[in-house]
Amino acid sequence: MCVNGFQRAKCEGRRLSMVTCYDYTFARLLSKSAVDGILVGDSVAMVMYGHASTLPAGLEMMRAHTEAVARGAGDKFVIADMPFLSFRKGLAAALDTAQALMCAGAHAVKLEGVDGHEDVIQRMAESGIPVMGHLGLQPQFVNSYGGFRVQGRTQEAAREIVRQASTLEELGAFAVVLECIPASLAQEITAALRIPTIGIGAGGACDGQILVLQDLLGMNLDFHPKFARPFSDGAGSVLDALAHFDEAVKAGTFPMLEESYR
Numbered sequence: 001m002c003v004n005g006f007q008r009a010k011c012e013g014r015r016l017s018m019v020t021c022y023d024y025t026f027a028r029l030l031s032k033s034a035v036d037g038i039l040v041g042d043s044v045a046m047v048m049y050g051h052a053s054t055l056p057a058g059l060e061m062m063r064a065h066t067e068a069v070a071r072g073a074g075d076k077f078v079i080a081d082m083p084f085l086s087f088r089k090g091l092a093a094a095l096d097t098a099q100a101l102m103c104a105g106a107h108a109v110k111l112e113g114v115d116g117h118e119d120v121i122q123r124m125a126e127s128g129i130p131v132m133g134h135l136g137l138q139p140q141f142v143n144s145y146g147g148f149r150v151q152g153r154t155q156e157a158a159r160e161i162v163r164q165a166s167t168l169e170e171l172g173a174f175a176v177v178l179e180c181i182p183a184s185l186a187q188e189i190t191a192a193l194r195i196p197t198i199g200i201g202a203g204g205a206c207d208g209q210i211l212v213l214q215d216l217l218g219m220n221l222d223f224h225p226k227f228a229r230p231f232s233d234g235a236g237s238v239l240d241a242l243a244h245f246d247e248a249v250k251a252g253t254f255p256m257l258e259e260s261y262r
Contacts, residue, residue, distance in 0.1 A: 001036045009196060015209070016036045019211060020039045021038050024071050038079070039110065040078065041212070042057035043081075054084065058083050066101055067105055079110050080102075085140075087111050088116065107130065114133065118167065130174050131174065132175045134176065135161050135181075137149065150182070151180060152182055162192070165178075175207075177210065178202040183205060186205055211229075217230070217232045218230030219234040219238070220235070
């Protein structure tokens with residue numbers, strides 16, 4: 001998969017699958033899968049570090065995790081999130097951030113919203129930096145929303161998201177993530193755009209879907225948003241393995257002779 005493959009998939013009516021990943025080990029597994037792309041999301045701050053929002057995911061954190069994923073991702077297309085405010089500090093600062101993430105191994109960057117940083121999106125696209133947009137629920141706006149809430153439910157809010165999606169396409173974005181918006185609105189946007197839409201909590205009509213790897217593996221015992229279907233009982237498998245390890249150690253059956261050096 002390359003950036004042109006996103007457009008080709010849309011034209012051919014082929015659904016795109018993407019996974020958010022933050023580390024080398026899981027990236028290596030993803031490299032052996034049929035998944036189309038990997039997002040190194042700023043959700044790393046929440047999933048890997050236990051923060052309450054994505055805001056603490058600064059450039060150094062994003063660069064380190066992008067490098068780790070890129071080392072294990074093989075030929076998978078890797079997208080890295082632009083950190084909070086990094087694209088709102090002027091064109092030069094935004095380009096420096098994008099350069100750092102691309103040099104860390106990303107093939108593209110993703111940023112939230114469009115209003116107020118149109119010049120950044122356009123300049124990056126013109127400079128050979130593929131840009132993915134992100135509309136609907138934008139986690140970096142959590143304090144403005146008063147929490148993580150579904151967006152676009154009123155007619156006015158829906159029209160605004162439609163407008164922003166069209167603007168992203170005009171500015172040169174190659175795709176747009178639609179997060180936590182009504183399925184009917186996502187369907188309308190998907191039909192109107194020439195670039196593909198990637199949904200998360202946006203219904204089944206989008207051109208593709210993305211989930212955080214830990215969510216689709218069922219690794220979270222106390223986090224169950226309705227859109228994050230667990231495709232495995234990962235938490236149960238880990239807890240079972242830990243229980244078996246503990247039992248073997250305490251019973252003296254681990255390590256065995258064949259597991260020891262002579």
